[in-house]
Structures are given as structure tokens and as C-alpha cells.
Amino acid sequence: MASNPKNDLNDSQQEAVKHPGGPLLVLAGAGSGKTRIITERISYLIKEHHVSPSNILAVTFTNKAANEMKKRVSRLAQNEAKNIWIGTFHSTCLRILKREINKLDGYSRDFIIYDDADQIKLIKDCMGRLNIGERLLSPKHVRSQIDRAKNNGLGPDSSELNHLDKNVLRIYSLYEQELRKSNALDFGDLLHVTVKLFEKKPEVLQNYQNQFQHILVDEYQDTNYVQYKIVEFLSRKHRNIFVVGDDNQSIYGWRGADIKNILNFEKDYSDAQIIKLERNYRSTKTILKAANKLILQNKNRHDKNLWTKNATGDQINYYEARDDKDEAKHVCSQIGIETKNGGYSNKDIAIFFRTNTQSRLIEEELLHKGIPYKIVGGTEFYKRTEIKDILAFLKVIANPCDEISLKRILNVPPRGIGKVTVNKLDEIAREKEISFFEAIKLALEKKLLSNSVLIKVERLYNLLTQLIEFSEKDDIVSLINHVLHKTKYLDMLENEEERRENIGEILNLAAEFGKERDHATLNDFLDSVSLASDLDNLRENSDQVTLMTLHSAKGLEFPVVFIVGMEENLLPHFNSTMNGQVEEERRLFYVGITRAKEKLYLASATKRMIFGKQQWSIPSRFISELPKELIKWENFEYSLIKETGGSKKSSTKPISKTRQTYENSGRYKVGQKVAHSSFGEGLIKKVEGSGDKAKVTVFFPGYGLKKIIASYLE
DNA sequence: CTGGACAAGCTTTTT
């Protein structure tokens, strides 16, 4: 993170670190040493004020940030670090709930966590039972409504949800009921139920209020209502609430983050102090200038003026690629150049993108070029079928009333239990008001199924009870091995090398987990897995290029940064341009830019595969919002001209149908280079009409897209 | 009940 390791803290930084107490808001610009302030503050509290580590709570938003903070704190205060409560909001709440949730009616402490896929499955089940067609109401839409309600602390009976579709509310109610029955919490519950706990059990709240004498929150601009509430509850007694944030980096509006939390801090805490950190220690003047100019386009923000004493540095490189493949190739060859001649190693380099799918082509090219890389944050690993299967087995073993997981593994590997049987068992469960697992037991006892089916179901039942018994006396690794052995799971994956390797990986993970903790229970393991997202973090110190989304890039920094997919409808993303959330997209790009210390590369593609179809695209409006003198512009056609010595051959360009319709409009063609008296040289993106009256959309480097009447072109 | 063939929907972003 941004730091001035050689120098001492500057005045404002000192002021923040040595803040005497009470509410403090640190408005910290990108690269002004935010994380450093928090870690230094923690070490200051421990060393100078003799605050016991267990009386400190530090909260972040991503696992990555939490790990980074743990690492840094342990550097400053070696032995104390492990007793400080450092974690994400979700992991902190999980820790509290695992100790206290049984004090709330209807909850028990051995609950398991449902991820978003489990959530969707359960919602679909509920919709089926309520006879609500998926055509009528998409399960994803329902989920986002439920998530939003929980982020705002609203249960299914809340009167504040009256404006919602009645069907959504019916689903929400049933969904909650089923979660309770399965003894499961979803991600939203971790926060929402914690708030409920604090509201309903003042004595529990009091314990934590007493414990947490000092609370520090990173990225405060990203807190949503329940998170805000948790912090507010916990800090009520000691009032030592120390929050750090930057409204320009608020990028979680879609998750209910409310920028008002940071803007209203002074109102919420009347004795609040505010410290601004405006000196940037991270980036070159060029990069900072570009970021400042970009963010000026946003109306909704605190005024801040970031400055730096760092060198001017190189221009920002912008490459407009022929297509997404060309983009990937260009990025990788630049990486080659930077590591060969630029004096950088792979680990100094990061590639950011808007959506996870964009990583695929880049990965292929990196692989092809033999450049080592790692992907951060991709939950991919845990979403793999084989991993979800194994985890489902473990979840059922830990908690047999987990219906979603039980149904998942019921017939995996195939053991002759199909839809008809499941329906019958469902019926029994509902009639007798018992769990699905108990329904199986009952069906066996009372012989409620046909004989041939009973044999199969009994085999499953015996398998599960055996596994449960086994889990009580052995460690997690042997339990997984036992599951694999008893179910013959690996036989099913005979020709699937990669999947078998993934199974190996989950075994490694379990072994690792067992080593770290002395009395690791199966439940602990499942919890950690549920909240974990980046497996590749394990190989932290190797010399690899880092790939991640712009969202997970927040809080990090790299000497060399590539941002790809700089196109309209991708950044800003299509969905945001429709809903007037362009400012948040701009902040996202701002976050990306300000991660770069020395070199910044931007790239876009003229066409790209989307949903398996080629789509034409135009460069992002954000490109034209950067100061044009700071940009070194390059284009695949220009590089082509350079290579071939000026004779651009149109025959080398693949021509699609879409393109043809553009090209048939006369003198001007898409992709043609033209010049304009005030904008200079540019490339034609679109032609409407024909002849001199044709309207031509041209991209001018430094100016962006301009629609121009053809006769005004030179 | 199983497995293969085919269709449909899908992509923001994270815990």
C-alpha cells in the first residue's frame, strides 16, 4: 500500500495515528497511506496506550484487505497481532454469531452458510411450492430483493417492504422459514442477524461494547445500512470509532453501500473530528493528474485535491486493439517488454478488468507465452461441481437438516434415487413437518416407499450415518478421504484429470487448515471455506502477474497496471449506463488508475466476443475524459501501418456482416483514418447516411468520440 | 432411473 517507508508520517498522518480518542473520520485519498494509518494506529494503541489487542476491532471489506492488514500489523506488533479482531464484516459477524446465535429463538450455533448458488436453489424450491412461475418472476431478481432487504435490516414481515411485489414477499417469508429449517444462514444473514441479536439481546451487545474499546473501519464509504448499524452499536459505549474512507472510491452501491454514511459522519457523531489526507505517496504525477481530471466529472463527491512529490513519470499508454484476442496479445507482449527491458518482474504487474469473464482470453495468452500468473478473488474454485459436491457431503455430515446440500448429493454419484422418490420424500417431510433427512428415516421405518426404492434409500441413509459417525472421531482430511472412498466419487471422474486435481486441492486445503489450528472442527473448516474466496493467495510470494477485477483491486497497488476492456457498455458497464450509475463506474475506473505506481496501460477492443457472438464496440467515454496530453495513443491499424510501411491492406481485415452494412455507405468507411481541423487524426467508428451529408462518428485520441458531418472532415 | 442431446439463459461487480 502507499507508504513512505523512508520518511516518517506526515503531520496529518501523525494527527490521525495519535488521535486522542472519540469519533474520527479520516478522509484519505487514494495512495495517501490509508492502510498504513490504520496499522500504525493499532500498533500505537497497543504500545503507547497499552490497549490490550483483544480490545481492538478492525474491519475491512475484502478478505484480501483483511489478510494484508493482519500481515502488516504482525510486522509492527509481532505477538499481539493474533489477538486483535481483524476481519471482514462478514467474518467478524460470523465469529460473533458462532458464539451467541443460540440466544436468539430459532437459531442454533452449528449453522452452515449458504452461498449464492444455494440461495438460488432454495428460492427456486420456494417458488415451486408457491406455484410462482420462473417466467413471471426471475429467481435472481427475487434474490436481489431479498439481499437488499437484509442489507437494510428488514425481515419478511417488515412494513417497510410493502412496496414490493406480493409474490416476492411470499417467497421471502417461505425462504426464511426454509433457511431456519435447514439451519442455514445466507451471506446477508450474517450481518442482518447480528443486528437483530444486538437489538434483541442488550446483554450480549453490552459484552461486545465493553470488549471493543477501539473500533477501526477501513473503506467506510462502502458500508451499507446493517454494517453501519453494527459499527454504531458496538462503538456506543467507548465512542472510539476511527473510520477511514474515500468517497471517490465508493464502488459497492449495488450491494447497498450508502455513501451517506461517510458524508453524514459528522451528523451521526456530533463530536466527530475530520482529518484529510491529500498527499499521495504512490503514483507518478502523470497518473495522479489523469485520475484527478477523471474524477472531476463526478458531481457527487467531497472536494479533495490529491497531490504528490513523486516524479512525473511516463505517459499513459492507450492501445486500441482489433479485437479481444489482439488486446490480450498486446497486453502480454507489453508485459514481456516490461519484464525484459523495463526492469520489472512479473509480480510488479497487474491486469484489471470489469467482469470476470474477461480474464479467460488473457489467461490463455499468458499461458501461451509462458508468463506465470495468478487470479485473485475469483470464487471459481469453490463453484466447481466436484468441490461443491464434496462440500455438500461435508455440510450434510455436519448438519443433516441442510436440505439443499442433502438434495445435491442424494444421487451423486448416481445411486438410483430420482425425481419421483425425492418428490415423495418431500411430501412426507411436509406432511409430518419434519426435515428431509428425518423424512428419509421415517420412510425407512414405516416402509413408505416401494421395496426396490427402499433398498436404495437405505443404502444412502446408512452411508450418511456411517459418515457422521466417522466424522466424530477423525480429522477432516481423513473424513474427506473416507467420503471419496465410500461414495466411489473418484471413479465417476475417471477421465477428468482436472477435476481429480481439484479434489486433491481441497484435500490440501483441509490439511493446511488442520495444521494451522489445533482443534479444528468440521464446522470451523466449512465456515472458513464459505467465506474464503481466493485460493491462489496461498502462493503469495511467487513471481506471478496478478489478474483481478477492478472491484477486488481496491486497496492494492502495483508498479505496472493494465486496465483492459476500456469500452462503452463494459466500462461503464451496460447495466449502469441504463440506470444512471455512471458515476460509480467512473469511480471504479478511478480506483483502477490509482492502483498504478509508475506505469499505466489502457486497452480496448474494437470488437469482442460477448455471449459467444462478435459484438462491435466503441472506446469508453472515460478515455476521452483523461487529459489528452498525458496519453500515448496506439491503434492496431497504426501498428499495422508501421509494420507494413504504410500500405494498409483492407483484405487483411475480417469483414463481418455488421461491418459490411457500415461500410456500404460511400466514401467513408468504418475503420478508416480521417483528419479534422481541430481534433487531429482519428478513426471512423460509425457512418450514418452517405455523401457529404453523412454523419460520421469518429474517435479522436484525446478527445474521444465525436459525431461529425462528413464535409467537415479534411 | 440414466445419460445424451438439445435449448435457454446468461455476465456486472463481493461476502
Added chain:
DNA sequence: GCTTGTCCAG
């Protein structure tokens, strides 16, 4: 392009 769901023959 990939994953999930649906339909039908065996």
C-alpha cells in the same frame, strides 16, 4: 462460449 435445465430413448 459455458453452464444449467429439459426432454426423450433405452
